[in-house]
Amino acid sequence: MLKIDQVVANAGDKEILKGLNLTVKPGEVHAIMGPNGAGKSTLGNLLAGMPHVELTSGSVEYMGKNLLELEPEERAAEGVFLAFQYPVEIPGVNNMYFLRTALNSQRKYRGEEPMDSAQFLRMVKQKIKDLNMRDDLLKRPVNVGFSGGEKKRNEVFQMGVLEPKLAILDETDSGLDIDALKIVADGVNQLRSPDRSFIIITHYQRLLDHIQPDYVHVLADGKIVKSGDKGLALELEEQGYGWLNE
Amino acid sequence: MKQNTDNPAAAAEEPNRVVKDRARKKYKEGFVTDIESYTIPPGLDEDTIRLISAKKDEPQWLLDYRLDAFRKWQNMQQPEWAKLNIPPIDFQAISYYSSPNANKENAPKSLDEVDPKLLETYDKLGVPLHERERLAGVAVDAVFDSVSVGTTFKAELEQVGVIFSSFSEAVQDHPELIKQYLGSVVPASDNYFAALNAAVFSDGSFVYIPKGVRCPMELSTYFRINAINTGQFERTLIVAEAGSYVSYLEGCTAPMRDENQLHAAVVELVAMDDAKIKYSTVQNWYPGDEDGKGGIYNFVTKRGNCLGKNSKISWTQVETGSAITWKYPSCVLRGDHSSGEFYSVALTNNHQQADTGTKMIHLGKNTKSTVISKGISVGKSQNAYRGLVRVAKKADHARNFTQCDSLLIGKSCGAHTFPYTESANMTAKLEHEATTSKISEDQLNYCLQRGITEEDAISLIVDGFCKEVFKELPMEFAVEAKALLDISLEGAIG
Numbered sequence: 005m006l007k008i009d010q011v012v013a014n015a016g017d018k019e020i021l022k023g024l025n026l027t028v029k030p031g032e033v034h035a036i037m038g039p040n041g042a043g044k045s046t047l048g049n050l051l052a053g054m055p056h057v058e059l060t061s062g063s064v065e066y067m068g069k070n071l072l073e074l075e076p077e078e079r080a081a082e083g084v085f086l087a088f089q090y091p092v093e094i095p096g097v098n099n100m101y102f103l104r105t106a107l108n109s110q111r112k113y114r115g116e117e118p119m120d121s122a123q124f125l126r127m128v129k130q131k132i133k134d135l136n137m138r139d140d141l142l143k144r145p146v147n148v149g150f151s152g153g154e155k156k157r158n159e160v161f162q163m164g165v166l167e168p169k170l171a172i173l174d175e176t177d178s179g180l181d182i183d184a185l186k187i188v189a190d191g192v193n194q195l196r197s198p199d200r201s202f203i204i205i206t207h208y209q210r211l212l213d214h215i216q217p218d219y220v221h222v223l224a225d226g227k228i229v230k231s232g233d234k235g236l237a238l239e240l241e242e243q244g245y246g247w248l249n250e
Numbered sequence: 251m252k253q254n255t256d257n258p259a260a261a262a263e264e265p266n267r268v269v270k271d272r273a274r275k276k277y278k279e280g281f282v283t284d285i286e287s288y289t290i291p292p293g294l295d296e297d298t299i300r301l302i303s304a305k306k307d308e309p310q311w312l313l314d315y316r317l318d319a320f321r322k323w324q325n326m327q328q329p330e331w332a333k334l335n336i337p338p339i340d341f342q343a344i345s346y347y348s349s350p351n352a353n354k355e356n357a358p359k360s361l362d363e364v365d366p367k368l369l370e371t372y373d374k375l376g377v378p379l380h381e382r383e384r385l386a387g388v389a390v391d392a393v394f395d396s397v398s399v400g401t402t403f404k405a406e407l408e409q410v411g412v413i414f415s416s417f418s419e420a421v422q423d424h425p426e427l428i429k430q431y432l433g434s435v436v437p438a439s440d441n442y443f444a445a446l447n448a449a450v451f452s453d454g455s456f457v458y459i460p461k462g463v464r465c466p467m468e469l470s471t472y473f474r475i476n477a478i479n480t481g482q483f484e485r486t487l488i489v490a491e492a493g494s495y496v497s498y499l500e501g502c503t504a505p506m507r508d509e510n511q512l513h514a515a516v517v518e519l520v521a522m523d524d525a526k527i528k529y530s531t532v533q534n535w536y537p538g539d540e541d542g543k544g545g546i547y548n549f550v551t552k553r554g555n556c557l558g559k560n561s562k563i564s565w566t567q568v569e570t571g572s573a574i575t576w577k578y579p580s581c582v583l584r585g586d587h588s589s590g591e592f593y594s595v596a597l598t599n600n601h602q603q604a605d606t607g608t609k610m611i612h613l614g615k616n617t618k619s620t621v622i623s624k625g626i627s628v629g630k631s632q633n634a635y636r637g638l639v640r641v642a643k644k645a646d647h648a649r650n651f652t653q654c655d656s657l658l659i660g661k662s663c664g665a666h667t668f669p670y671t672e673s674a675n676m677t678a679k680l681e682h683e684a685t686t687s688k689i690s691e692d693q694l695n696y697c698l699q700r701g702i703t704e705e706d707a708i709s710l711i712v713d714g715f716c717k718e719v720f721k722e723l724p725m726e727f728a729v730e731a732k733a734l735l736d737i738s739l740e741g742a743i744g
Contacts, residue, residue: 052699055691080701092696096714105710106700113701145714162700 005030005201006051006071006170011062012226013050019060020046022226028170031198035212035237036205038223039245044205045089047223048174051203052086053079066170080106081113083169087159087176094146099158100128102146103165110166131164135191153184160191171195172203177211189214209241276737280506280536283371283476287395289348292479294341296320299449302347306418306452309425312432319438319448326442332576332605333634333666337510339547344512346450348395348477361400368392368399375503376730377472388468388499389414393484395477396452403467412496413458414469417485420456427458431489435518435555435582443514443549443576447483451516454484459494459525468497468724475504475535475546481512488518490525492558497528499727502571504536508544510573511536515550523558523585528566530723531579532731535571537738542601542630545573552579553609556588556617564591565608566722568731570738573602578636580609583617583645590619593719595731597712597738598631598663607637607668612648612678621652624716627663628739634666639680641673648678656686657715659708659739709736 006028013021020043028034038044050057051064053076064071071079094102108118119127132139137157147155156176163171173192177185192202192215204215212220212234220236221228224245230236290301299320303313328336350368361369361379372379372392379392379400389403391414398416407414413424421428438448455471475482490496504511513535519527529552538545548571554563565579581590592608610619619639627633633656641648656665667684689711697707712735713720720728 054695054699076695076698077701077703080699086699088696088699092690092692094693094696094711094714096717097710102697102700102710105706106697106702109703109706110701166700 005067007065009063009065011050011064012060013046013062014058014060015046015049015056020226021050023062024223024227026221026228028201028203030201031196032219033196033202033204033215033217035217035220036203036223037207037209037220037237037240040207042223043226044207044223045174048086048172048203048205051079051170051172052076052084054086077109078113080166081110085163085166085168085171087156087163087171087173089174089176089178091147091155091159093148095148097146098143099146100125100142103128103162106162107166128165132161134194135161135164136187137161152179153181156180156184156188157191160188164191164195167200169199170201170203172205174205175207176204177206177208185211186214209237212237277506277536279375279503279534281374282505283367285350285365285367285476287348287350287477289345289477289480292343292345294344294346294450298346302450302452305347305349306421308421311429312421315432315438316449319445320450322439323442323445323449326445328442332636333632333668334574334576334603334605336547336574339512341446343479345477345480346483347452348480349397350394350399350476361402364400368394371474371476372472375472375474377501388470391416391455391469391471393453393455393471393473395475395480395482398453398455407465407467410463410466411460412463412465413456415456417451417454417456417487424456424458427489428456428487431487431518431520433518435520435553436516436551441551444516444551447485447514447516447551451483451485454486454515456486457488457496457498459490459496461491462493463491464494465496468499470499470501473500473502475511475513478507479509479511481514483513484515486515486517488527488529489520490522490527492523492525494522495526497530497724499530499532499724501532501534501730503534504546506536506539506544510545510547512547513549513572515552517550517552517579519554519563521554521556521558521561521563521588524560525558526562526564527554528564529554529579530727531565531567531569532727532734533567533569533571533575534734537571537602538573538600540600542573545602546571548572548575548577550577552577554579554581554590556581556583556585556590556614558588559585559614560587561585562589562591564593564722566593566719567595568719568723568734569594569596569604569606570734572604575602575604575606577606578608580611581619582611582613583619583648584613586614587616588614589617592619592621592623593722594623595626595716595719595735596624596633597626597628597735598633599628599738600631601629602631604632605634605636607635609638609640610650612639612641612645612650615644615646617645617648619650621650621654622718623654624719625654625656625665626659626712626715627656627665628659630662632664632666634668636668638670638672640671641675641678641680643674645675646677648675650678650680652680652682654682654684655715657712658686658688708739712739
């Protein structure tokens with residue numbers, strides 16, 4: 005599904021990713037851990053096509069396509085979803101209207117019929133119930149006045165509605181209390197399926213108590229320096245990242 | 251969601267998107283109706299005024315009113331305080347009267363007799379006048395250049411005592427009302443353009459709502475400029491007697507021409523005890539082309555007099571058109587406990603200039619005013635909010651809330667805010683909030699990442715920015731207003 009090959013990339017004018025390799029197969033959950041400044045968010049931004057990240061060399065193949073040649077909205081329609089570390093507020097635009105615009109734009113790109121409001125309403129009501137979230141999320145303006153936890157919940161809810169093939173969670177656990185963390189994690193677990201893959205970027209192991217990753221990778225200084233299973237995350241929790249440099 | 255047009259169910263639920271599709275391409279109202287018309291030669295002197303007055307068969311007192319205004323105007327100077335760059339206007343090069351009916355004798359007596367070309371024009375503009383197709387629940391007065399070509403639902407409205415007619419007809423049928431209220435809110439000497447209007451005004455609408463009557467439908471005037479080199483000088487007067495209510499809408503469009511055309515209107519509203527007037531405008535005069543060539547000069551004086559206790563006047567405007575807009579719909583809050591509201595969205599693109607806002611004059615006790623202004627600047631345009639809140643000495647416990655928000659799209663445009671407050675009463679409570687923002691890269695990226703195209707993202711963000719104003723518009727107008735904004739935003743990116 006995703007093959008990142010020897011990627012070197014700049015953020016601003018600084019080289020951040022320095023020869024990164026990662027392969028993700030359908031249905032897999034990969035956790036990317038690492039110290040601050042290692043390039044974790046840059047990786048997410050590169051995949052989603054966010055600005056200020058520039059590829060110097062290497063390639064990213066996604067579902068047989070050259071991902072980095074696609075516009076950000078095209079990548080979204082192809083199934084790439086980024087749950088932002090800092091979700092943005094859009095005053096005056098209600099969440100449901102926003103999501104319907106997004107979903108129907110994606111459907112249009114894929115040559116599918118748009119979903120009418122009645123169908124859409126049924127679908128989102130079901131999703132919000134499944135994800136154990138509150139109805140008022142639908143009517144409020146996008147992220148406006150949301151607490152940190154609500155914003156992250158909204159990201160997971162949007163993911164649920166848009167049904168991506170590759171979901172990238174950028175430090176979705178940061179700033180969450182344990183209850184919010186659990187709701188977010190439960191949401192992700194529910195959305196796991198054999199044809200949906202996740203890249204979970206996190207600084208701490210605690211999210212991985214709730215989401216069982218298939219692989220854990222340590223990203224340091226722009227490269228994956230170590231890969232393993234869930235055990236690696238626990239090791240990191242105990243020892244910190246310091247030992248990686250030794 | 252543009253594809254929704256093919257799905258009737260979805261289309262019904264979200265008409266704005268449908269209108270948007272239909273109107274996607276540029277200024278669709280820019281066509282010219284090829285119709286025989288009677289246009290007086292360009293030029294302005296007392297004879298011109300006598301000719302206009304004679305054309306309309308006016309009583310002597312009205313001619314005298316016009317001539318008096320003309321003499322005042324001749325001694326006035328064009329105002330220069332606005333943040334506008336107005337090229338010199340040659341008032342002698344403009345024709346002050348143009349009518350699609352060659353002469354008075356064969357003027358249509360009812361809508362059935364109206365020239366089919368005119369009916370077709372209004373069909374094309376989305377305001378059908380025929381009985382079969384006309385808009386349900388909205389009575390329309392259609393003004394074409396200098397004359398009204400017809401008014402719908404007149405008989406139905408008469409049944410409840412509501413008078414809704416062209417101004418010219420009202421002069422003939424209700425001279426006592428016109429004489430009593432004409433110039434009572436905006437005197438001829440008020441300002442340069444108001445004086446010009448008082449001298450040469452042609453047509454517009456007259457509305458009278460009797461005591462205790464809630465007008466059973468929306469009243470609406472559609473102003474259309476068609477003839478070349480003519481100005482439109484309309485006059486609208488609305489009188490709401492005690493305890494009555496009316497919601498009035500106006501829309502305006504003009505053909506695309508390389509020459510600038512002048513539109514100088516005066517609107518006067520009078521609200522008695524407990525009366526409420528809701529006045530909404532969707533202003534879509536031709537804004538000129540991308541290089542700033544052509545377009546309407548829109549110099550308008552609109553004022554409401556809250557004469558009665560507990561009366562209320564509410565202005566809502568969506569301004570997307572005109573090359574230059576100079577317009578300050580205002581409220582004089584004379585009655586105790588009266589209130590005034592001003593909700594405005596002004597969008598300027600390319601080389602458009604707008605200097606618009608409101609005046610809230612608090613004279614009565616416990617008077618209240620609310621001002622919500624949303625300015626959106628795109629391209630090389632300049633957009634200014636200018637507002638005055640004045641509290642007179644005796645206006646105890648007056649309250650005002652003003653909020654001015656500006657949104658900039660692109661790097662070459664400008665937004666300016668000029669709020670003035672003058673308070674002569676210590677008990678007044680005045681609040682002012684102002685923000686200026688840009689559509690942030692973060693907001694755009696967030697939308698893009700969810701699969702929304704850049705163009706749709708801007709439209710979505712702007713819609714959200716204007717929401718507080720749109721919700722004040724009657725349903726049909728809110729739909730039209732959103733569609734207009736989308737068209738006006740075209741080329742906002744890249």
